[in-house]
Amino acid sequence: MTAKKTVVKGVWQQDNITEKERPNVKQTLISSYNDLLASKVRDACSDTNVEEHALVKSLEPKEYRSKCANSVNTWFNQFTILIQRSLKERKHETFNPLRVFQVIAASLLAGFMWWHSDFRDVQDRLGLLFFFAIFWGVFPSFNAVFAFPQDRAVFTKEQASGMYSLSSYFMARIVGDAPMDLILPTMFLSITYWMCGLKPELGAFILTLLILLAYVLVSQGLGYAVGATIMDAKQASTVVTVTMLAFVLTGGYYVHKVPGFIAWMKYISTTFYSYKLLIRVQYGQGRDIWYLLGCFQYRDRHASCKFIEDDIEGQISTTSCISVLLVMFFGYRLLAYLALRRIKA
Secondary structure (H helix, E strand, O other): OOOOEEEEOOEEEEOOEEOOOOOOHHHHHHHHHHHHHHHHHHHHHHHHHHHHHHHHHHOOHHHHHHHHHHHHHHHHHHHHHHHHHHHHHHHHHHOOHHHHHHHHHHHHHHHHHOOOOOOOOHHHHHHHHHHHHHHHHHHHHHHHOOHHHHHHHHHHHHHHOOOOOHHHHHHHHHHHHHHHHHHHHHHHHHHHHHHOOOOOOHHHHHHHHHHHHHHHHHHHHHHHHHHHHHOOHHHHHHHHHHHHHHHHHOOOOOOOOOOHHHHHHHHHOHHHHHHHHHHHHHHOOOHHHHHHOOHHHHOOOOHHHHHHHHHHOOOOOHHHHHHHHHHHHHHHHHHHHHHHHHHHO
């Protein structure tokens, strides 16, 4: 019995069944594949994996090393391509005229406010150093918090297609962002340092710059960790803002006698350690300014002497500050990487 085929008003029919009433071809093919071929394909893939594993085991040491070298080359190729793409995308964002104007305006404003400040004006000088810590703690962390949430759609799509490994993407992102985010603070300090009349030595300027750049990288890592963990730009920006506010308040400038139940927070504050290092560059252990103000001879208790006792003398050592900042530098980035692994899974 043959099927009756007709065309009525441009619609194909077979046995009085229209094209619209026929079952979905795609669903039919999927169902047929699951019923007839899926088990055979799984068995074939399993046999292939076993054979490949046996082949790798049977490789000679030289051949095995060649295979590892190819894997390393593949990773570096991915890293190179991704970092080139990151630099092309980020340079317009980092050197946005509005952002450059913001940094230059802040540096000039600070330079005029502390114009040629006196070495003996301890309170004013400490206020300037703490301003460095505030501005370059909040600015890079707030910018970095948007890095992974903004890339989430593209990252998820490219990872699903197997275009690159997570480690190559992550390393390309943090390595590509670093030089971009270090140019503006260098420009800022080059203007402000000499306008404010800070310690007029090239060595002191270089040390201050190195501390500031290290602090920028640590704050950037904090932004990465929060952004990768939350992956929602608005929520992440709120969390990082509150976190930096807590770090600033416990940084050691506003309050010295912090209640015991919250005093622990200063030891996880990035601002606390960078601020102490900036003070150490300008005033050392504090003995010079102590003698200069007469605090050592007369044990005078005027405001400047009190500031020296609270902010300069008897603080955490330089080695401890550097060690903690190094731990934070790597720790925040490790947290960000683990958070991205969770999202990938």
